[in-house]
Amino acid sequence: MSELIKLTATEIAGLVAKGETSAVEVTQAHLDRIAAVDDRVHAFLHVDTEGALAAARRVDERRAAGEELGPLAGVPVAVKDVLTTKGVPTTVGSKILEGWRPPYDSTIVQRLRDAGTVMLGKTNMDEFAMGSSTEYSAYGPTHNPWDLDRIPGGSGGGSAAALAAYEAPLSIGSDTGGSIRQPGAVTGTVGAKPTYGGTSRYGLVAFSSSLDTPGPCARTVLDAALLHQVIGGHDPRDSTSIPQPVPDVVGAAKLGATGDLTGVKLGVVTEFTGEGAEPGVLAAFRESVDALAKLGAEIVEVSCPHFRYALPAYYLIAPSECSSNLARFDGVRFGLRVGDDGNRSLEEVMSLTREAGFGAEVKRRIMIGTYALSSGYYDAYYGQAQKVRTLITRDFTAAFEQVDALISPTTPFVAFPIGARTADPYQMYLADLFTIPTNLYGGPGISVPCGLSDGLPVGLQVMAPTMADDRMYRVAAALESVVGTFTPPAL
DSSP, X not given: OOGGGGSOHHHHHHHHHHTSSOHHHHHHHHHHHHHHHHHHHOOEEEEOHHHHHHHHHHHHHHHHXXXXXXXXXXXXXXXXXXXXXXXXXXXXXXGGGTTOOOSXXXXXXXXXXXXXXXXXXXXXXXXXXXXXXXOOOTTOOOOBTTBTTBOOOSSSHHHHHHHHXXXXXXXXXXXXXXXXXXXXXXXXXXXXXXXXXXXXXXXXXXXXXXXXXXXXXXXXXXXXXXXXXXHBSOOTTSTTOOSSOOOOHHHHHHHHTTTOOTTOEEEEEGGGSSTTSOHHHHHHHHHHHHHHHHTTOEEEEEOOGGGGXXXXXXXXXXXXXXXXXXXXXXXXXXXXXXXXXXXXXXXXXXXXXXXXXXXXXXXXXHHHHHHHHSTTTTIIIIIHHHHHHHHXXXXXXXXXXXXXXXXXXXXXXXXXXXXSSXXXXXXXXXXXXXXHHHHHHTOOEXXXXXXXXXXXXXXXXXXXXXXXXXXXXHHHHHHHHHHOOOOXXXX
16 A cells, blocks of 8 residues: 555645655556455446546646645645536436536536646445435445445535545535535534635536535545635536635644644533434534633633524425425436337326435435425415524524634534435434534535544534634634544544
8 A cells, every 4th residue: 555645735835846756656556455445345336537637647747847836736636526517428427427427627626626736436326325324325334444334424425535545635525404514524524614605606506596605525634625715616507606705724724734823712512412313423522612711712601592493404404405406307318218118198297207216315306396386385384494504503603792703512412424424314414413403504514534433523512603714613623732633544
């Protein structure tokens, strides 16, 4: 096993820039690692070997020609299979798009290419990002490198598992209700959800348009900040993109790494530190709160009473939006087509295609959303959920008048065994209990490793006001400076 795969993205970029190693050598080391372990981890749905090596050669040629390289040039990155990649399969973990090769790159992927990063391939995910464990992928579950019999979180478990298994130093995820932060927590990695609109959704296959947020995943806070800086910023092709520059997340991460939080006021969310979380998770969280206090942070209790209604509100809003977004998968324009033998009507072909192409969880959410939006029920369900969303936003606004950032455990429990919760959707949905409020509000959140419970990683979540992403990076980096990073058992 090459030692190159154990390096951080920052270290790799430095070596490539100095000519002490080549981008091709780094890329080949990670491709070799994928070949050695991914049959057990199943983090990837597609590995673009030829494309990755070609991109790495271009970086080496640019360096040899004396060109100035970006801060992540030559660093391999894995991309969640929810983002379109020109000429490279994009399935969204679903049979309905099996084999589809988009004719264009998403904005996120284009910015990665422009920055000189090397895309290794596309990572496994719950179908259409609907799930909390990456067990709902149509191509089989991803396994947690800490314990291959356990889930890596969802829906972006492939992106997180690739980091923990040293198959990639960086990855991209998407977060609709916690699908970057929750996998980060249970795999001992860092996952950041930027402010909604702070990263472009152009080319992101939509699940819930008012919630979906692509973001960075890494093994260190600084690496996540560097990746955030590359992919963030205004995009005129996305109507919800915020026309403001990315906050200085890299500078904030470096400041936090000094271990000084003097003058920072942190609020512990009362509703997320009582019943509902495993004792080991709460113990690790409380130890981390004490560590943050020793670094100079002022810690206060903050009540956000409407957070307790976030889960039911989310599971009305997100399915309603998915019901509308997934109507485009009809077997007519692209993707799977079933039953088109010349003897069936268009409606029959559409019905057969959707029956064969969508999995059980996607169908469940489409039906919930369609019902919530139906005549006579819209106001009672979807309309009420949006009112709760407003109350949750007010809770955040009031809280940030008192503190600089909020902290809580990222997940109520550590990684659970594969198959343990698939029979009970409600128990599965509880995995995102602590992350969903941030999505409903639209602000940024980050999960950083904070300890172990029964030998499995626990994450601490930092939540900040909209467009104050730098605050969460500072706090997360400060905690990382005393807790350190986490290494899973050898595969």
